Amino acid sequence: MKVKQIAVFLENKSGRMAEITSVLARNGINIRAMSLADTADFGILRLIVNDTDNAKQILKDNGFTVGMTEVLVIEVVDKPGGLASVLQTIKENDLNIEYMYAFTQKSGETGLIIFRFDEIDNAITALSKSGVRILSGEEVYAI
Amino acid sequence: MIWNEEYETLPREALEALQLKRLQAQVERVYASVPYYRGKMDKAGVQPGDIKALTDIKKLPFTTKEDLRKNYPFGLFTVPLERVVRIHASSGTTGQPTVVGYTRRDIKIWAELMTRCLSAAGASPQDIIHNAYGYGLFTGGLGAHYGAENLGATVVPVSGGNTKRQIMIMRDFKSTVLLCTPSYALNLAETMTEMGIDPSEMALRVGVFGAEPWSENMREEIQKKLGIQAIDIYGLSEIIGPGVAIECTEEQKGLHIMEDHFLPEIVDRDTFDPLPLGESGELVFTTLTKEAFPVIRYRTKDFSRIITDHCSCGRTFYRMEKITGRSDDMLIIRGVNVFPSQIEHVLMSIKDVEPHYQIIVNREGSLDSMEVQVEVSEDIFSDAVKNLETLAKQIQIEIKDLLGVSCKISLVEPKTIQRSEGKAKRVIDNRKI
Incomplete structure (x- = not known):
C-alpha cells in the first residue's frame, strides 16, 4: 500500500532541476509524479519514479542529498467532490497531512492524490475502512 | 613518553633560573646585533642590563607582525645570511609575507622540540608517520618532518593535497600517526567514506593536529570519525613553527609549553598590560635560544590562559589552554x-x-x-x-x-x-x- 518517494534537497541555484532530470534520463529512469516545495532559500523536490532504489543511488552518486519516504497514493473519482469526500475521512480520523500533490491518469476517469501522512499506518486503516482505493507500489511505479 | 627527561621535568626553580640566564643572553645579543630592536629598546628607556629577574621582561617593548613586515625580508635576523641555513615564510595573504630564518642550531633545536611533541602524543620509533602538513615555505611540513625523523619513526612526507592518493598510501603503508590540520583530518575522513573505505581498516592510532584553532566538539568529531586519539599541537612560524606546545596523552588538558626555549606571558587583550598567568588574554612569547630569528615579547594574537597546576604526565612545563580564537580571525x-x-x-x-x-x-x-x-x-x-x-x-x-x-x-x-x-x-x- 505504501509507495516509495524520493526527496532531493535543492539549493536555489539555476540549472539544478535540469541536472536532476537529465541524470535520471541518462539512466533510463522514468518520473511518475513530482512536486517541488520551495522556500525563499531552498527547495525540496519529491519524485515517484519507476525504479526508486536505482534512482536514489544514481542521484547520490551525483552528489545530491537524497531521502526516501513512504507516501500513500489514493484514487479519487475525477468529478466535483471526488477529493472532498476523501479529505472528510481524513479530517474525521484526525490524520495530519504533511503535504499532498495530485496527478491524473491517461484514462482521465480518476485522479491520483499523493499524501504524506505523519502516521501512515493509521491513515491506511482509516482510508481502507471508508472504502477509499489505495494504490499499491507496483501499480504506481508501472503507470 | 617523555623524550627529554632532563629538561621536560626540570624543577620549576631550576627551570626559571635557566630561563633568566637564557633571556639575559638573548636580550643582550638582540640589542647588540639588530638596530631595529636596539632603537625600540632605547626609545622605551630599557637596556639589556635592566633584565635582572624574569618579571623584568615587562619592561621590554612588544614585537608585532607589523614590526616583522617593516623589516621584510631579513631585517630582524641577528646573524649574517651565511649562517642561515633555512628560510620559511607566512603565506602573506593579508599583506607582505613574514620571513623567518634558522641557523643550523635552530633547526636542531626545532627538531628536538618537535620530537618531544610527537613523544608526548605517544609516537615512537615503531610508528609510521603520515605527514600531511604542507611542505614548502610553510613551517608545518618540514618542521614536523625533522621531528619525526629525529624521533626515529618512519616518515611518509606526503604533504597536502591529492586526498584520495593519500588515503591509499595511508592504508597500504599502514600509517599509525597522522599529522595535518584538523580541517584536513575531517576531509580525509569524509573522502574515505566516499571511497568506500571504513576508517577502522586503517592502522591509524593517533593524530597530531594544529596550525588552526579548533573546538573541543571538532576534536570529538575527528576522534569519532577516524577512530583515533586527536592531540592538539601549537606553534607559529614567528616563534619557531610547530613544536612550541603540545598536549600530553595523559591529561589532554592544555598544551605543555617548551618553556626551556620559550617564555610565555599573558597580556590584556586591549591594554596589553601583563596579566597573572591564570587569567585569560593574549599569548605573548619570547624566544630564549633562537639564533637567526629571535623575537622579544611577540604578540601572537592567540587567546589563551596559562595553567600552572601540576600535570600527571610528569612534565613541569606550564600548560596553555587550547586556543579557541585568534584576534586575526575575530x-x-x-x-x-x-x-x-x-x-x-x-x-x-x-x-x-x-x-x-x-x-x-x-x-x-x-x-x-x-x-x-x-x-x-x-x-x-x-x-x-x-x-x-x-x-x-x-x-x-x-x-x-x-x-x-x-x-x-x-x-x-x-x-x-x-x-x-x-x-x-x-x-x-x-x-x-
Whole structure:
C-alpha cells in the first residue's frame, strides 16, 4: 500500500532541476509524479519514479542529498467532490497531512492524490475502512 | 613518553633560573646585533642590563607582525645570511609575507622540540608517520618532518593535497600517526567514506593536529570519525613553527609549553598590560635560544590562559589552554566579537550537522549581516520543509544565544563548501571597510 518517494534537497541555484532530470534520463529512469516545495532559500523536490532504489543511488552518486519516504497514493473519482469526500475521512480520523500533490491518469476517469501522512499506518486503516482505493507500489511505479 | 627527561621535568626553580640566564643572553645579543630592536629598546628607556629577574621582561617593548613586515625580508635576523641555513615564510595573504630564518642550531633545536611533541602524543620509533602538513615555505611540513625523523619513526612526507592518493598510501603503508590540520583530518575522513573505505581498516592510532584553532566538539568529531586519539599541537612560524606546545596523552588538558626555549606571558587583550598567568588574554612569547630569528615579547594574537597546576604526565612545563580564537580571525559583527570557532561549537553540538561550514559577512548600508552556510547531509535532510526550517531556526537561535548576534542560516547542498587542503577557509568577509 505504501509507495516509495524520493526527496532531493535543492539549493536555489539555476540549472539544478535540469541536472536532476537529465541524470535520471541518462539512466533510463522514468518520473511518475513530482512536486517541488520551495522556500525563499531552498527547495525540496519529491519524485515517484519507476525504479526508486536505482534512482536514489544514481542521484547520490551525483552528489545530491537524497531521502526516501513512504507516501500513500489514493484514487479519487475525477468529478466535483471526488477529493472532498476523501479529505472528510481524513479530517474525521484526525490524520495530519504533511503535504499532498495530485496527478491524473491517461484514462482521465480518476485522479491520483499523493499524501504524506505523519502516521501512515493509521491513515491506511482509516482510508481502507471508508472504502477509499489505495494504490499499491507496483501499480504506481508501472503507470 | 617523555623524550627529554632532563629538561621536560626540570624543577620549576631550576627551570626559571635557566630561563633568566637564557633571556639575559638573548636580550643582550638582540640589542647588540639588530638596530631595529636596539632603537625600540632605547626609545622605551630599557637596556639589556635592566633584565635582572624574569618579571623584568615587562619592561621590554612588544614585537608585532607589523614590526616583522617593516623589516621584510631579513631585517630582524641577528646573524649574517651565511649562517642561515633555512628560510620559511607566512603565506602573506593579508599583506607582505613574514620571513623567518634558522641557523643550523635552530633547526636542531626545532627538531628536538618537535620530537618531544610527537613523544608526548605517544609516537615512537615503531610508528609510521603520515605527514600531511604542507611542505614548502610553510613551517608545518618540514618542521614536523625533522621531528619525526629525529624521533626515529618512519616518515611518509606526503604533504597536502591529492586526498584520495593519500588515503591509499595511508592504508597500504599502514600509517599509525597522522599529522595535518584538523580541517584536513575531517576531509580525509569524509573522502574515505566516499571511497568506500571504513576508517577502522586503517592502522591509524593517533593524530597530531594544529596550525588552526579548533573546538573541543571538532576534536570529538575527528576522534569519532577516524577512530583515533586527536592531540592538539601549537606553534607559529614567528616563534619557531610547530613544536612550541603540545598536549600530553595523559591529561589532554592544555598544551605543555617548551618553556626551556620559550617564555610565555599573558597580556590584556586591549591594554596589553601583563596579566597573572591564570587569567585569560593574549599569548605573548619570547624566544630564549633562537639564533637567526629571535623575537622579544611577540604578540601572537592567540587567546589563551596559562595553567600552572601540576600535570600527571610528569612534565613541569606550564600548560596553555587550547586556543579557541585568534584576534586575526575575530569578526566584529555589529559591534560584537565573533570567533569562527564559536560558530563551529554551536554547529557541532547539534546532532548530525556536518562539520563543514562557512561564514559570509556582508555590509548592507551601514549594517553588517552574517550568513552561516551549513551543508545538508542525508542525516538531517527531510522531505518536509517544516523540518528543515526548524533546524535552521534552531541553529540560528543557538548562535544568537551564545554570541548575541543574529545571523541567517543558509542550508546548502553537500560538498558545495570548499574542503580544506590545509588551513580551512571559514570566513568570507565582503565588507569594504
